[in-house]
Amino acid sequence: MDMDNIQYTLTFQDRIDKTSIIPAYYQLAKILEYKIRLADFKQGDKLPTEIELAEKYQISRMTVRRAIAELVNKKLVTPQKGRGTFINKPNIDNIVFELEGFLEDLEKRGLQTIFKLIEAKAMRSDGEDRISKKLLLNKGERYLYTRSILYADDEPLMYDVKYLHYYKQKPILEVSSPSLYHFIRDNTDKMPTKSDRVLKVALLTSKEALLLNVPPDTPAFLLEQLFFDENDLPIGLSKSLYRGDRYKLTSTGKLLF
């Protein structure tokens, strides 16, 4: 890519203003970002080398690296040791949703949230069922089965079923937080460090609808999680049904391309 021949309508200063309050690394990051955009997203091209950029813009190589780090964070480029820094392919359709603040959000609105355990029992694996296979349980090994509901001011919002490895010889702890992390840590010997998650849509069964106090066949988010310990061994899994009329995932952000 010839970085010196930009001839699009959108113009910008192709130099670093060292007197500006705006940091040099940020200025350079913006310059490079524009150049990448204006070149109409030619993927596979290489950025000029760090030393070239440092010389051209009269800044140190470390500052150039800081600028490139910004682009790496935005996934615009990928540096490769010994080869160069390559421009990535556009990824507009890659949308990131954050399933956060489910509780915070509710609490901000002044609602009291309670996570109520409605059933908890130790089970013995027969070694054949789907749960045993997913959790790698042998016949006769125990596991914990729990069902819980998340309430906000007495209104049920989420229904949750968990299956967990269970070795501790103590009673199941009362659950006040829906944080699976703490639940697992307190009720098993394991420390969860990784999880796979799948988010689907589902129709509530009549039983589930009853628990969530909505009409049958209401749509819901179904979040299936599989938790692993530090050795990538499964610790437990959970299925959570979030009422579709009360939950949504939001996301906002810049479009990279």
Add this chain to the structure above:
Amino acid sequence: MDMDNIQYTLTFQDRIDKTSIIPAYYQLAKILEYKIRLADFKQGDKLPTEIELAEKYQISRMTVRRAIAELVNKKLVTPQKGRGTFINKPNIDNIVFELEGFLEDLEKRGLQTIFKLIEAKAMRSDGEDRISKKLLLNKGERYLYTRSILYADDEPLMYDVKYLHYYKQKPILEVSSPSLYHFIRDNTDKMPTKSDRVLKVALLTSKEALLLNVPPDTPAFLLEQLFFDENDLPIGLSKSLYRGDRYKLTSTGKLLF
């Protein structure tokens, strides 16, 4: 937080091995990460200052900063100019879903995907309707209305309605890619740079179910997007219905807490 008195079962080297192949900044990042974890997630505490860390671990301040940058990326800490670097509150329930590869995924499976425009017309705003308000259209201004369906090997997967600012005096371009970015760029004068997105669950109406070739009342993902230009002015909005029986969002990753 007293960083020198760690007395948990989990142990680790509380020093930098300068002979290791593992970079010093990475070693320090891991040390700090463990200390944050083991201190049982005390939010609000401050990390030792950069200079203290540099002296304690016998590395330069820049290397300390690189380590802290790792933690910032993981949202474990937040530095504040002039005050210190603060430990964030745990956020286990913050799950990131990437709505990516919808198409790539299909194409990998060898399916041919076609994005077919089934209707497109220019409309005039009456200045009163919901669309006009969301797009800030005055009475009489034109906008583009399109309906499309995404097929994979003749099977409909997604149904999509768009409303876009429309100033160009040229025919609506054929759409081969569902990339809203390119669609907007080619059919309006605007360059989309930001979008708000909301993901909900919905029941398909009988009409929608017919278009998607599924039984009525099938659940679906409803993705609502609102696109903005560089001045944060709305450019267009879209509603996309993804068949719940064919789509899911997946996510995998480390648990921070």
Add this chain to the structure above:
DNA sequence: AAGTGGTCTAGACCACAGT
């Protein structure tokens, strides 16, 4: 005034890729 994080430099050595 003292302490903190934010930026920047000029140089060094390394590991890796391509020749």
Add this chain to the structure above:
DNA sequence: CTGTGGTCTAGACCACTTC
């Protein structure tokens, strides 16, 4: 061997917060 990005240093100055 040369060129690339990756790491690291020792020091500098700045802006902001706190006292």
